[in-house]
Amino acid sequence: DIVMTQSPDSLAVSLGERATINCKSSQSVLNYLAWYQQKPGQPPKLLIYWASFRESGVPARFSGSGSGTDFTLTISSLQAEDVAVYYCQQYYITPITFGPGTKLHIK
Amino acid sequence: QVQLVESGGGVVQPGRSLRLSCAASGSTLSNHAMHWVRQAAGKGLEWVALMSDDGANNEFYADFAKGRFTISRDNSMDTVYLQMNSLRAEDTAVYYCARDRGRGYSEIDYWGQGTLVTVSS
Numbered sequence: 001d002i003v004m005t006q007s008p009d010s011l012a013v014s015l016g017e018r019a020t021i022n023c024k025s026s027q028s029v030l031n032y033l034a035w036y037q038q039k040p041g042q043p044p045k046l047l048i049y050w051a052s053f054r055e056s057g058v059p060a061r062f063s064g065s066g067s068g069t070d071f072t073l074t075i076s077s078l079q080a081e082d083v084a085v086y087y088c089q090q091y092y093i094t095p096i097t098f099g100p101g102t103k104l105h106i107k
Numbered sequence: 108q109v110q111l112v113e114s115g116g117g118v119v120q121p122g123r124s125l126r127l128s129c130a131a132s133g134s135t136l137s138n139h140a141m142h143w144v145r146q147a148a149g150k151g152l153e154w155v156a157l158m159s160d161d162g163a164n165n166e167f168y169a170d171f172a173k174g175r176f177t178i179s180r181d182n183s184m185d186t187v188y189l190q191m192n193s194l195r196a197e198d199t200a201v202y203y204c205a206r207d208r209g210r211g212y213s214e215i216d217y218w219g220q221g222t223l224v225t226v227s228s
Binding site for chain 2: 096099
């Protein structure tokens with residue numbers, strides 16, 4: 001199975017500052033990588049797919065990069081509504097696997 | 108706007124069975140693979156099962172689900188099911204139904220609100 005790891009586990013960023021979350025897969029997933037945002041009491045929401053394609057309606061401050069085994073989600077200017085847990089997911093091969101999540105707070 | 112509504116969750120004793128349903132509205136489920144993903148309280152997302160919609164209706168399962176859980180679909184009803192047998196305490200979680208953007212091996216673009224399954228004596 002492909003193991004997804006994320007760093008950091010938790011991140012505190014000031015409003016208006018950049019937030020960067022990393023995701024690493026135990027073997028190459030090419031670009032079959034998605035990022036999801038989950039707020040308390042809500043289902044996850046798709047932010048980024050195919051590693052770097054922003055989902056329709058997602059603010060431009062969210063961007064994804066990477067390929068192979070190393071990926072990054074960047075929020076260019078943190079807003080209060082971005083407080084959430086962020087998960088990466090590989091869909092290159094089953095079993096589909098998620099990273100453990102990164103909890104993003106306001107500093 | 109696609110809506111996925113899960114039902115069938117509840118409290119069940121260990122070893123018993125439960126069938127979850129997921130009804131779609133706003134769009135047909137045809138031409139989309141469908142997933143079940145679960146989340147235990149305070150924990151991360153855990154993929155459970157996938158059924159493709161490539162004509163073969165291939166099924167894929169997480170190791171913990173193999174032999175106990177069965178995913179199925181009825182495209183005429185725009186409904187997906189998850190039959191869960193031999194339930195264990197560790198199966199306690201919110202179970203989300205989720206739509207794959209493609210027929211399989213794509214990103215998940217829509218999620219239901221989830222249904223809570225509690226396995227307890």
